[in-house]
Amino acid sequence: MKHEKARGQVSRRQFITGSAALGGSMLLPGFINSVWAAGSDAPEKREIRVGFIPLTDCASVIxxxxxxxxxxxGIKIIASKESSWASVRDKLLSGELDAAHVLYGLVYGLQLGAAGPQREMAMLMSLNNNGQAITLSNQLKxxxxxxxxxxxxxxxASAKGTYTxxxxxxxxxxxxxxxxxxxxAGIHPFNDVRNVVVPPPQMVVNMKIGNxxxxxxxxxxxxRAILDDIGYTAITTQEIWPDHPEKILGTTASWVTANPNAARALTAAVLDASRWIDTSDANRIETxxxxxxxxxxxxxxxxxQGRMLGSYENGLGKKWQDSHSMRFFHDGEVNYPWLSDGMWFLTQQKRWGLLDQHPDYLAVAKKINRIDIYKQAASAVGGINLPSSDMRSSTLFDGKVWDGSNPAAYANSFAMQR
Incomplete structure (x- = not known):
């Protein structure tokens, strides 16, 4: 993948001129106090409440x-532990949270009214790639x-709906x-089995009691399911899609409009932390x-710690060092708000009947993914590589190539739909 190197060092004159050319909103750490003294780039909110769910991939926010x-x-992140993704959604919409560590598809679903009340949303950056899995119970083993x-x-071999x-x-x-x-695998996720929603921290206990x-x-x-001897890893999500998008730093569009400098500062802080985590195994262990x-x-x-370092076991006797374990930075590739990443979730929402018709995939992605804010934050952090395109190409485990070029055709290409 080709990258264009972002400038990490500029003179004060270049910084002020560049900031004006970009409509304000560039902030380099070395110039914080002097710029704020002039009142030009101060975050509109100094304390920013950011929701998170207790998952390893909340790490960069924490x-x-x-x-x-x-x-x-120039900000203070107030990390707010939430009980479920529905709670994160409701608190973002009410304004109780300024932003959140949140599911990519939740934000896109809200934009189109498929995940709750329709609201204009914003994605500031991606927080991680990879690092999820599908666990099956020991009864199936x-x-x-x-x-x-x-x-x-x-x-x-079982009656429909036997398995949940x-x-x-x-x-x-x-x-x-x-x-x-x-x-x-030929299993219809709605017709052949039951599927239910359970908050992440409640998964293991619900499997333990047979739900x-x-x-x-x-x-x-x-x-945790392996260590508690109640289940095993059938597949990791990076086996389904190597370096797939996962959690994002999300908020409402109205919050970004009201707080553009704070949005940039928040993105810069989390981006800086993401780079720090990925710098060394020692930093990952500390995290x-x-x-x-x-x-x-x-x-x-x-x-x-083990899976954060890429050390995997599946509970069936297999152990391996995963080359696509959870990534928080990876030379900036993780964090860029790729338009194609957001569009993929729309294709699957359409596939499974969560959307009645094909949206304007690219227009929706351009509206939600705030590449402008991200680039300003990357300039503030310094030394962040930026790609030459807002799209990327990936090959999933079924051989299908996703590059965002024809999303409607891609969504329609699956034999199994709802």
Whole structure:
């Protein structure tokens, strides 16, 4: 992938001139105090309340506050632990939260009225790639199910609706990974099995008491199911789509309109933290130790750290070092608001009947993904590579290539639809 190197160092004159050329809103850490003294670029809000769900991929938001990257950009992140994605949605819409660590598909669903009351939304940056999984119960393991093909045989041999699978939000990422995997195996996610919504921290206990046979969720809850000996990893989501988009830094469009400087500062702080996490294994270990705490994920460091370092086991005896484990930065490729990433979720929402008709895929993505804010934040952080295109190409595990070039045809190309 070709990149164009963003400038990390500019003179004060160049900075002020460039800021004016971009309509204000460029902020370099070395110039914070002098620029604010002139009142030109001060964040409209100094305290920014950011919601998160207790998952490993909330790490960059938490570390932006814990390592004081937020102070570097003149803000204070107030991290707010939420109980479910529905709660995150409701608090974003009410204004109780300024922004959130949130599911990509939730924000897109809100924009089109498929995930709740229609609201103009904004995606400031991507927080991570990869790092989710589909877990199956030990009862299925005892029945000889180890993968999608053997699950298909088990489902076919049982009455429809015998097996229940959980995901975390109807238009969210986990629902789309789960449906994609089931459908690829010939299992209709609505007609052949039951599917229910369960908040991430409640997945393991619900499987333990027999409420579902499988679930798709973020870490550390897949690893927790293995350590608690109640389930095993059937497939990681990076096996479905290597380096797939996952959580984003999301908010409402009205919040960005009212607080453009604060939006830029928040994005810069989290981007800076993302780079710090990915700099070394030592930083990842420190991050795992911090987010394991009661205020955040509230789980053992052991449950988080292994998969965060790419060290995987599946609960069936296989161990491996994953080359596409959870990434927070990866030379900026993770964080860029690729238009094609957002458009993919729309194709799957259309596929599964969450949208009645094809939207204007590209227009929706351009409206939600605030590439302008991201580029300003990248300039503020310095040394962030920017791609030459707002689209990227990926090949999923079924051989289908997604590049955003013909989204309606892509959505219609799947044999199994709802």
């Amino acid at each position: 570390m932006a506050a814990e390592k004081k990257f937020d102070e570097k950009y 005892q029945a000889g199910v180890t993968d999608a093909a053997s699950l298909k045989k088990q489902v076919d 699978f959980a995901q975390t939000f109807p238009t969210g990422t986990h629902a789309m990974w789960l449906y994609y995997w089931l459908a690829n 579902m046979s499988g679930f798709c969720v973020g870490e550390p809850w897949n690893q 795992a130790q911090v987010i394991a705490g009661r205020a955040y994920v509230n789980s053992s460091v052991e449950t988080i």
